[in-house]
Amino acid sequence: MAESLLTIEGLCVRYGGIEAVRSLDMEVATGETVVIVGANGAGKSSVMNAVMGMVPTAEGRMTFDGREVTSMSTADRAKLGIRISPEGRRVFANLTIEENILAGGYTMGAKDREASVAWLFDTFPLLSKRRTARAGTLSGGQQQLVAIARALTARPKLLLLDEPFLGLSPVAIGDTSAAISVVQAQGMAVLISEQMARPALKLASRGYVLRAGALRRSGDVAEIRELALSEDYL
Template sequence: MLKIKDLEVRYGGVSALRRVSIDIERGETVLLIGANGAGKSSLIKSIIGLVGPAGGQIELQGRNLRGLRPDQCARAGVGYSPEGRRVFAAMSVGDNVLAGALTMSRKKSAEVYGWLGELFPMLNERKDQPAGQLSGGQQQIVAFARALMTSPSLLLLDEPFLGLAPVWISRISDAVREIQRRGTTILMSEQMARPALKLAHRGYVIRGGEIRHSGNATELSELALDEAYL
């Protein structure tokens, strides 16, 4: 479904990604594991169009994504939940979620919001509350829902556990499992490898902008990831 080959990303004269290649099949959840600065977010941002690659290929269901703007990538079927949630603090929960509706009709966006409200009841319970008043875990739910408004075929989750208490890591994990049950393909980046691996089918370890290891969740769990890679 997603095919990335020999991806190169540079910031000025610094290489953030060097000849990175990954493949994701439809319905899989694939994890990018690595320390801060390893290149995880650069890879995610390249797929959604926030970073322009210096080389390589990015294809989603056979369509070339390289060079597309973020809104074009979203219309091509990519949803994006950014690192740090980045909700609009002064806007209501409902308006934050609807901000992901792009050019959807009011009727269609209301239908999708209704489905998301069933999936995440908090969206209805706090619909009129400013998103900046929510806890970090609640804001992460809002970010998930905003990314899901267009019913993407590929959902990008950049550090969904960042800064969350264990109770919210558990709740966010439950939310991811529900999204998986609906057949959404997920690419997730995380420093917290152990809870994230419980959600993933496969993973890639990235360090210094290069893929250093890949395998299924069991194989990666058997590595001393926090010592050898993070």
């Protein structure tokens, strides 16, 4: 495996008395795409949000790009190159597509930000055509593309996608997969969580299966696909 970009050791996430994630070890290499598979409530979002620093790490240790980030704020993690497209693809509904994408570049200087937005509109013509449309008026698939584009504005090293395919039509799943392929071609690492793992498994090289907050299995996509099939994650 290539050099490790994200290393998680013994991660525990708790909400009051609820233990959502227990002693999880995980790794994402530079430029690698990894999938986290698990049923509703398995702890996928808790892992994603802990990596972004949006929920605290109760126990364990996390390093990113050679630095310990365990108790770092979300803003500082963003500066180091981590971005998230959160569950439910929460775009700014009252802002236009263009304003959403600009908002993703809040850590950048104006010039870099403009260049990045131009690159994104080049890369995603579907968004370019409707750049002045309010994000709230878009379909679920288009909103997912906006959420991904917004997360890409600052060219992160690691993109977290929390259930990007949930509730999308087959066409929108195809568009979202194509957008993720663009991210991969840029050399960025991607961590995708999914309940219905089929489209994500096509994009990933390795995966982790979570059950009730604990690691059930990890392995290459073929192994994960086999387990997912037998346990109804597909």
